[in-house]
Structure formats: C-alpha cells, structure tokens
Amino acid sequence: MNRIRTYAVSLTAITMCLAVATVPAEDTEQRRQSAHVHGMAHMTLAAEGNKVLIELTSPAASLIGFERAPRTDDERATLALATENLEAGDAMIRLNIEAGCRLETAEIDAGFADSGQGREAKHAHDHDADQGADGHADFVVHYSFVCDRPEALGSAALGLFSGFPALERVLFQYVTAEGQGGAELTPRAPVVTFVPL
Known part of the structure; x- marks a missing residue:
C-alpha cells in the first residue's frame, strides 16, 4: 500500500510540475472551466526510472453514457464492462514495444458512491459521491x-x-527522462511520440 501511495505522490508531483511548465497562466482559467467536457478526457504519463505512471480522467458520460450511480441492470452491465476494459490498462494504452513495459496495477474510481464493482473499483469520497449522484x-x-x-x-x-x-x-x-510535452489524440490520430529536450 505504501508503494502505491509513493507512486501516487510521485505522479502528482510530476503532474503539477508539468502543468506549471506547459500551461501559460492566461490559459489556467479556461482549462479549469473546460476540465469536464463530454467526449474529452485528460491523460498524464510520468516516467521515472523503470516506472511509468499514467492517470486518466474522463467524464463518466464519455465512457459509459451516464454520470451517476447505475440505476438499471443495463447500466450496471455497462459499468461492469467499462471497468473490465479499463482494468486492461495495457490494451487501453500501449507503450512502444522496445521499452518492454508491462502493467503492474490498475486502479479505477468510477466517481459514484456505490459502483458495485467490488475490490478493483475504488469508491469516491463523500464529496465526489454527492457530485456523482445526479x-x-x-x-x-x-x-x-x-x-x-x-x-x-x-x-x-x-x-x-x-x-x-x-x-x-x-x-x-x-514527462519522461528525455523531455516533456503534450498532444491532442483522437481516434484517427491515437499515437503520441515523446520528443526529447
């Protein structure tokens, strides 16, 4: 558990540094306002030593079509399938084969108080649960x-x-040992190449 927390702290620190380094101050307000846009997600990758940490943040509607705890059997099945797909992290994001990377862990927080997903899905705190209710x-x-x-x-x-x-x-x-950067990825252009400094 401490190992996961250490990685999370490291990823958070690197993410904060990346955000400060790559986002001009005048874009900060616009970015904060557009953080929750349906059809769009944010992904951050931080490589340090032989570890690669990745965080994906997406509106629930972009992944499962609704933004509250599931109410019907169909919605519960949709959530279960989405969780299963997301747990297959090495299929969701494929790092170039030459690096020889393999998935160690995948932690999913669906943002609902009762996602019904057992031990793999982490449940949100009360504040997040209130937001996810409706x-x-x-x-x-x-x-x-x-x-x-x-x-x-x-x-x-x-x-x-x-x-x-x-x-x-x-x-x-x-952020990698070689440099930092960003890209907008789409279904037609799903690959990012890490550019050295």
Missing part, C-alpha cells in the same frame, strides 16, 4: 507500468478509443 461524475484511473528498457520509451498508442466510442479526444501530457 451531477458530473468523473472516472479517474491510475495505471502503473514497469519497463525493462525505460531508456527506449518513445511513444504511446491509445486503444481507449476503440473501447469507448463516445470518447472523441484525449488531451495527453507526458
């Missing part, structure tokens, strides 16, 4: 990869679009 719930997914050849890490391809057709674009930011 408001704007977000999925937050954390992936941890370990790589045999981290120096060869050079690109990522999103399989996310094929599993979630309502998802139209992903704003992708990355």
Whole structure:
C-alpha cells in the first residue's frame, strides 16, 4: 500500500510540475472551466526510472453514457464492462514495444458512491459521491507500468478509443527522462511520440 501511495505522490508531483511548465497562466482559467467536457478526457504519463505512471480522467458520460450511480441492470452491465476494459490498462494504452513495459496495477474510481464493482473499483469520497449522484461524475484511473528498457520509451498508442466510442479526444501530457510535452489524440490520430529536450 505504501508503494502505491509513493507512486501516487510521485505522479502528482510530476503532474503539477508539468502543468506549471506547459500551461501559460492566461490559459489556467479556461482549462479549469473546460476540465469536464463530454467526449474529452485528460491523460498524464510520468516516467521515472523503470516506472511509468499514467492517470486518466474522463467524464463518466464519455465512457459509459451516464454520470451517476447505475440505476438499471443495463447500466450496471455497462459499468461492469467499462471497468473490465479499463482494468486492461495495457490494451487501453500501449507503450512502444522496445521499452518492454508491462502493467503492474490498475486502479479505477468510477466517481459514484456505490459502483458495485467490488475490490478493483475504488469508491469516491463523500464529496465526489454527492457530485456523482445526479451531477458530473468523473472516472479517474491510475495505471502503473514497469519497463525493462525505460531508456527506449518513445511513444504511446491509445486503444481507449476503440473501447469507448463516445470518447472523441484525449488531451495527453507526458514527462519522461528525455523531455516533456503534450498532444491532442483522437481516434484517427491515437499515437503520441515523446520528443526529447
């Protein structure tokens, strides 16, 4: 558990540094207002040593078509399928094969108080649950990869679009030992190449 918290703290610190370094001050307000846009998700990748940490944040509507706890059997089945797809992190985001990366963990927070997904799905805190009851719930997914050849890490391809057709674009930011950057990924352009400094 401490290991996961250490990774989460490291990812958060790197993400904050990336956000400060790549977003001009005048864009901050616009970005905050557009954080919850249906059809769009945010993904951040941070590589440190042989670890790659990835965070995906998406409106629930972009992944499952609704933004509250499921109410019907069909909605529960949709949520279960989405959770199963997201747990297959190495299919949702494919790091270039030369780096030899493999998925260690996938943690999913569906943003509802009662997602019914058992031990893999993490339940939101009360504040988030209140928002997810009838408001704007977000999925937050954390992936941890370990790589045999981290120096060869050079690109990522999103399989996310094929599993979630309502998802139209992903704003992708990355920090690696070689540099930092970002890209807007779409179903027609799902690959980002990490550009060295």
